[in-house]
Amino acid sequence: MEKRVLGAFGLIILTWIGYYYIIYPMYAPQRPAPVDRTVPQQQPGDFATGDDPASAYPPGEAPEQSFDAPRSFDATPDAAVTEPGRTPPPHIEDRPRQDLAADSWDRSERVLFLPPAEGAPAPRDIVVENQYFRGVINTMGGVITSWKLKGYRGIGGDEVELVPPDREAGPDIVLTTERGPRSTRALRFTADRDEVVLGPGQSSGSVTLTADAPGGLTITKAFVINRDDYAVDLQVRIDGGQGLALGSKYYLRWGGGINVTERDWDQDLYAFRGFASLNDTVIDEDLGTEFEDPRPETTGETHWVGVRSKYFFTAMVPVDRKARGYRLNGRPVQRPQYDDRQIAAELSMGLASPLTDNFLLYLGPVHYNTLESYGYGLEGAVDLGWTIIQPISRITLISLVWLHQFITNYGVVIIVLSIIVKILLFPLTHKSMKATQGMAALQPKMESLKEKHKNDSTKLNQEMMKLYRDAGVNPLGGCLPLLLQMPILIALYTIFSSTIELRDAPFIGWIQDLSLRDPYYVLPVLMAATMLIQSKMTMKDPRQAMFVYIMPAVLFFIMMNLPSGLILYWTMINVLTIVQQAFQNRFFPVQPAK
Known part of the structure; x- marks a missing residue:
């Protein structure tokens, strides 16, 4: 029996090691191989008036058509990109900037750029701000160039920046025409104001950007900022354009993806995913791990599309009517010292001029209750684990958030949660301990049966089962509490690894973030020590001594890099089990088998 148990645990350990060192690296972000990033040249027959990105600028302002060239929207290359005070963390200052030619990397067809109207104003930044964020919208294209969340700190201690500093995110409008997208x-938009900064007593504010283009086309984007909201309302108006021979649809495009915000760069990058809600089903796609051909549009009633990192999420939601489809594409991006991933998301909307569409843009944390409150199913982007685990994850998350209303320290919340779980499982644990004690009491008789039927395994098993029945002992009864704990452990691991609640949540002293590993491994050592004490209290067979010492050591190495909040919970469960075992041994001692 002991050999079989040791063999089973050995197999589990080998499986874990195989996953960690073989399977995980296969899907972890890899440094991509060099690829040809040559931008397609303008072909004869395309718009002579200047659909080429270079001709979209007055003389002397055309950007270089190189993938890695600095982005030049006006005479000062970075003026439209970096607002005052926006300094990337030191280790990413060397990121190469990209020009407009890189914006069509995710499409199989070439995307040309409508030129700005003659005499259009120079690009400038429009600041939008409420109590949750400070954003920057640039009038070149009317796209977001910066979006900082005030309540969260990123790399280097600065406010979290959701827009990658080397590219705009969107929302960009791509029109279909007879000559291609x-x-x-x-386009250079004209804004009706310089900023929208909501102060006390101001519930909302808006900025409207308007641009004229060839063919009699007028594009209007109106951004509405609400004081107590991560989301922004966007109204898109398309008028005219008969000279462009417009097609039957347009795309609202979020091309730059989302920024890496966590100190653990690889783990954050590993969580990058594209999402869409198609026909009431949430589509979750792992993108950008390798170079691949652009994916075609997926057609069907689309409720929203978005991109998420480990803790943050950007989404576009059509409000008045559903989109006709969506497109998600990703690619790895090679940096001098590290890897990155870029995921582009598009909504396909029906096009008729004149047209007015309303959208909701969400740029904020992966917070279940916040996403659920919008009523569009955005909470489907929250990773709550396997389908069978999701109800437990949801209940556990609700419990943590509810307790946090009364207890400000999430570490103490976890301790209280472990006490509650232990109380709920107390009757089952009590029966489990009695079963373990019963097995210990039967040990002499079991050894006698083994000696008596050592050459007849069938007879031995029959006699053993009869012995268990006569003594009223279930040999698997001792495993029940552990089996019940496993779904909770998996749920907690999922919650601590992918929801915003425990990000940057301190506990005591050296533990300043319960979503990260213990930097000094104090909690893993305590967890292993409590497991050792617990095992010694229940060990009755001296032959199990090696097993008692091996398992805590093995689990220490398996769990040492897991979130410290999870280790704190498991350590507390061990401590409470030790207390219950001491109580059991004192008041319900082992009775010798008759």
């Missing part, structure tokens, strides 16, 4: 990214 045309982006409005190069």
Whole structure:
């Protein structure tokens, strides 16, 4: 029996090691191989008036058509990109900037750029701000160039920046025409104000950007900022354009993806995913791990599309009517010292001029209750684990958030949660301990049967089962509490690894973030020590001594890099089990088998 148990645990350990060192690296972000990033040249027959990105600018302002060249929207390359005070963390200052030609990497067809109207104003930044965020919208294309969340700190201690510093995110409008897709990214919009900064007593504010393009086309984007909201209302108006021979649809495009915000760069990058809600089903796609051909549009009633990192999420939601489809594409991006991933998301909308569409743009944390409150099913982007685990994850998350209303320290919340779980499982644990004690009491008789039927395994098993029945002992009864704990452990691991609640949540002293590993491994050592004490209290067979010492050591190495909040919970469960075992041994001692 002991050999079989040791063999089973050995198999589990080998499986874990195989996953960690073989399977995980296969799907972890890898440094991509060099690829040809040559931008397609303008072909004869395309718009002579200047659909080429270079011709979208007055003389002397055309950007270089190189993937890694600095982005030049006006005479000062970075003026439209970096607002005052926006300094990337030191280790990413060397990121190469990209120009407009990189914006069509995710499409199989070439995207050309509608040129700005003659005499259009120079690009400038519009600041939008409420109590949750400070954003920057640039009038070149009317796209977001910065979006900082005030309540969260990122790499280097600065406010979390959701827009990658080397590219705009969107929302860009791509029109279909008889001559192919045309982006409005190069249009120079006129804004009706310089900023929207909501102060006390101001519930909302708006900024409207308007641009004229060839063919009699007028594009209007109106951004509405609400004081107590991560989301922004966007109204898109398309008028005219008969000279462009518009097609039957347009795309609202979020091309730049989402920024890496966590100190653990690889773990954050590993969590990058694209999402869409198609026909009331949430589509979850792992993108950007390798170079691949652009994916075609997926058609069907689309409720929203978005991109998420480990803790943050950007989404576009059509409000008045559903989108006709969506497109998600990703690619790895090679940096001098590290890897990155870029995921582009598009909504396909029906097009008729004149047209007015309303959208909701969410740029904020992966917070279940917040996402659920919008009523569009955005909470489907929250990773709650396997389908069978999701109800437990949801209940556990609700419990943590509810307790946090009364207890400000999430570490103490976890301790209280472990006490509650232990109380709920007390009757089952009591029966389990009695079963373990019963097995210990039967040990002499079991050894006698083994000696008596050592050459007849069938007879031995029959006699053993009869012995268990006569003594009223279930040999598997001792495993029940552990089996019941496993779903909770998996749920907690999922919650601590992918929801915002425990991000940057301190406990005591050296533990300043319960979503990260213990930097000094104090909690893993305590967990292993409590497991050792617990095992010694229940060990009755001296032959199990090696097993008692091996398992805590093995689990220490398996769990040492898991979130410290999870280790704290498991350590507390061990401590409470030790207390219950001491109580059991004192008041319900082992009775010798008759």
